[in-house]
């Protein structure tokens with residue numbers, strides 16, 4: 222697969238503080254890459270370097286094969302960026318903002334007008350189209366921002382926390398817009414603090430913490446890296462839970478009061494086996510749940526810190 226973004230040994234410091242350390246990553250064309258990390262991890266700093274707004278101290282980065290430090294103008298002509306802060310004019314209406322940006326991209330005034338109207342409809346902003354942006358809600362602004370970034374759909378689009386602060390419904394709507402953009406052939410680099418977002422959207426995920434990438438892979442690779450699914454059995458009495466542990470022997474991770482945890486190392490065949498053994502011993506549990514590892518578990522096991530959900 223051709224590569225859209227390639228980063229090698231990239232480092233950035235602000236005065237004494239190293240904010241990015243030895244970053245390596247590569248993003249295939251036509252895919253979604255999520256840079257996942259908590260506040261202050263260095264996400265925006267990396268996005269600013271890749272979009273030519275900031276120079277790194279060492280290492281290299283290329284976008285569409287062009288070195289961001291050597292030929293920033295050429296890079297800028299192939300990318301779009303939706304930053305953390307809105308880049309639209311507050312005094313203008315939504316539709317006028319889109320038309321103006323279209324004209325900046327050298328669309329004819331008729332084409333800019335048509336494209337603006339199309340996007341206003343696609344992003345569900347028809348009712349607010351003619352109102353000044355300063356009257357828009359946070360979610361409406363984010364949608365307008367994203368619309369502005371795809372007036373002329375760029376080959377590579379950077380989205381810095383596209384859904385932070387949105388309610389769950391707006392977030393889901395934004396995800397579907399993002400998927401549509403990629404279905405059109407663009408490559409997408411997004412940052413997020415939400416594990417679920419990375420899980421839902423990304424082909425590849427890199428976990429950034431204190432300026433370092435601490436894990437990289439697909440959502441399922443990251444989940445598998447921390448272990449297999451677990452079976453949690455709940456009993457009415459502690460004595461039963463203890464007995465179940467002795468019956469399940471090695472498979473059991475032990476009991477904690479009324480619950481017994483079994484690691485399904487051999488997959489789901491083990492589930493039937495465990496159920497059979499327990500029922501033969503007349504120790505059928507009161508409740509059974511299967512716990513699949515989540516990206517949350519991954520983050521917790523890598524950093525010892527919880528993230529936002």
Ligand SMILES: Nc1ncnc2c1ncn2[C@@H]1O[C@H](COP(=O)(O)OP(=O)(O)OP(=O)(O)O)[C@@H](O)[C@H]1O
Pocket residue numbers: 235240258259260261262263264265266267305414
């Ligand atoms: N211009 C600057 N001068 C000094 N320090 C900076 C500058 N820009 C960022 N930093 C520091 O670099 C670190 C990473 O910041 P960055 O904005 O990249 O984090 P982030 O992952 O985008 O966080 P958030 O999720 O809050 O947006 C932070 O400690 C921040 O204070």
Ligand SMILES: [Mg+2]
Pocket residue numbers: 264265266305381
């Ligand atoms: Mg940021």
